[in-house]
Amino acid sequence: MSRDxxxxxxxxxxxxxxxxxxxxxxxxxxxxxxKNPGDAEAEKRFKEAAEAFDVLGDxxxxxxxxxxxxxxLSGAGAGPRGFSNVDDIFSVFGDIFGGGGGGSIFEDLFGGSGRAQVQPGENLRAEIPITFEEASTGTHRELAVTRRVTCGTCEGSGAxxxxxxxxxxxxxGVGQVQQSQGFFSIRSVCPQCRGEGSRITSxxxxxxxxxxxxxxxxxxxxxPAGVQDGTRIRVSGAGNAGPRGGPPGDLHAVIRLEAHEFFQRHENDVFCELPVSYSQAALGAKVEVPxxxxxxxxxxxxxxxxxxxxxxxxxxxPSLHGHRKGDQLVKVVVEVPKKLSEEQETILRRLAELEEKEVGTKRHSFFERLKNYFE
Ligand SMILES: [Zn+2]
Ligand SMILES: [Zn+2]
Structure with a gap:
């Protein structure tokens, strides 16, 4: 039951x-x-007051x-805003604390530090080429990353x-300026300090x-084993430090799978072609496959x-998500010999007779046959 x-x-x-x-x-x-660090009861009262003001102030x-x-108030659009945290409350009601004539009560109480935005650092991105074999077993890399870090001399203050x-x-020091429009007001980033709340003179x-x-x-x-082309690995906090001591961004490593001499990949399956001879295909064989x-x-x-x-x-x-491993799919390609030994030719001619198939009586080169064709 909510309090009145x-x-x-x-x-x-x-x-x-x-x-x-x-x-x-x-x-x-x-x-x-x-003012009440770690005091859950105070935080509850603080949110409660914000909720009450959200209603009674409107x-x-x-x-x-x-x-x-x-x-x-429980109907759509009419209810209290359901503040989830203290910053929410400030983003809505900050205007009644800051600005106006002279130093606000807020600044007097909290030392005038304001609520200027702390900017987080940028994320960085690195492309990591890896081989099929490395993607299959998992691997390790040491990346030389040039990043921005908090300045040790000024400890990030810039001063x-x-x-x-x-x-x-x-x-x-609030980082924002406001223009009154009736009861509430419109706020925008302070043009003088660009929202930082302070200015560095030295x-x-x-x-x-x-x-x-x-x-x-x-x-x-x-x-990890099983990464695909385009898989993104996030290294938390390895991006740029934020300006003026803001929290660091992340490093996003993007996997690039290098082309392979024999293999192609589709999801977790591997494709390759395997040349076999006519006799192997016809008679069956045990072959070695990469x-x-x-x-x-x-x-x-x-x-x-x-x-x-x-x-x-x-x-x-292997599967990145712990599913079953993929398969290797081998496309058998029967190769026709380009050159025959005399013995091979004799055997094949014998075979053609058995099959009652017409074959050329003499082997001609392509250009010879082409010449014959036009004549
Ligand atoms: Zn510095
Ligand atoms: Zn300013």
Whole structure:
């Protein structure tokens, strides 16, 4: 059961908008998490007050609440916003704390640090070429990555040691400026400090005020068995450090599977072609086939047709997601000899007689035959 909103803010039912606003401000400052670190009860009170103010501070919602209580607010669009965290609350109500004439109560209480946005660092991307064999067994790489790291001299502040960034005079450190429009107001990024809330008057000599320097570092990357072309591996925190001490981005390693001499890949299956002779295809044979793990022996059954596909179970890629291993699919290609020994020719002619098939009486070169054709 939710508590009564008027009770939460400690105001009378007939309180004016101004009184409600003041009461909320008082509650919010009292229970603010920065003032009560780790105090869950205070955080609960803080959110409760924000919810109460969301309703009582809005004429329409307040009137619904007055008539129907909490039940009246549960309909679509009318309910409280369901704040999930403290920053949500600030993004909605920040305007009643900041700005206005003179230093706000907020700044007085919390040291004027404001709520300027901390910018996270950029993600980095690296392409990692690997072979079929490495993708099959998994592998390891040491990547030399040039990334931006927090400047050690100024510890990321960008200010020359011994100096402090100056609080922005336009936004008073909040990083945003607002224009009133009725009860609420429109806010935008402060044009003077570009949202940082402060200005560096004496920049750090090592980083030029950016708070970051470049560093070439080795990043260790484990590549699991079964990766595909395009598989992305995220190394958390190995991207650029954020400017002015913001949290680092990530490194995204993108796998590029190099083309293979024999193999092609489709999902976890491996395809290859295998040339066999007419006699092997007709009579059947045991042949050696290259596989991801080296080679394996495969039976070509008697009577195999050219183009037929034979399956070697479990000789494909392992699955990244722990499913069954892929297969190797071998396309049998019957090769016709380009040159015959005398003995081979004799045997084949004998074969042709048995098959009652017409064959050329003498072997001609292609150009000879072409000449004959035109004559
Ligand atoms: Zn620096
Ligand atoms: Zn500013």
């Amino acid at each position: 909103y008027y009770e939460i803010l400690g105001v009378a039912r007939e309180a004016t908008v101004d009184e409600i606003k003041k009461a909320y401000k008082k509650q919010a400052l009292k229970h603010h998490p920065d 004429e329409q919602k307040r009137s619904t609440y007055d008539q129907f209580g909490h039940a009246g 020359r040691p011994g100096t402090e960034p100056e609080t922005c005079s336009l936004c008073r 920049p750090c000599a090592d980083c030029g005020g950016e708070g970051r320097t470049r560093l070439k570092e080795d990043v260790s990357l484990d590549i 596989t991801l793990g080296g080679k394996a022996s495969m039976s070509v059954p008697a009577g195999t047709q050219s183009g037929e596909i034979l399956r070697m179970r479990g000789q494909g890629f």
